[in-house]
Amino acid sequence: MKEIDSKPNEELDKPPFFESWKSMYWLVLGNLAFLITLFYIITRIYS
Template sequence: MPNQSDYPDQSQEPTRTDEAPPFGRSWRILYAVVLLNLAVLVVLFYIFTRAFA
């Protein structure tokens, strides 16, 4: 049977999972910027591939 010391201390403040990202206003904006960056890179690499083929 588990004793009290087997459980984590309940007096600790729970960790926050809804913290703001390191920069930007929200995670949604940060993810949109990352996906937009990926799309721009794909298009640029496609253009470079066609231009220098």
């Protein structure tokens, strides 16, 4: 009982805009990939 009480109910903590946390994580990683690509393009264009 104690274990159940102390465990936060993660199901209630849905992220905004997305159905699951996995999608949120992919958004952050996708953003990183996008930024690196963008920075690479900037480096190439202005080198």
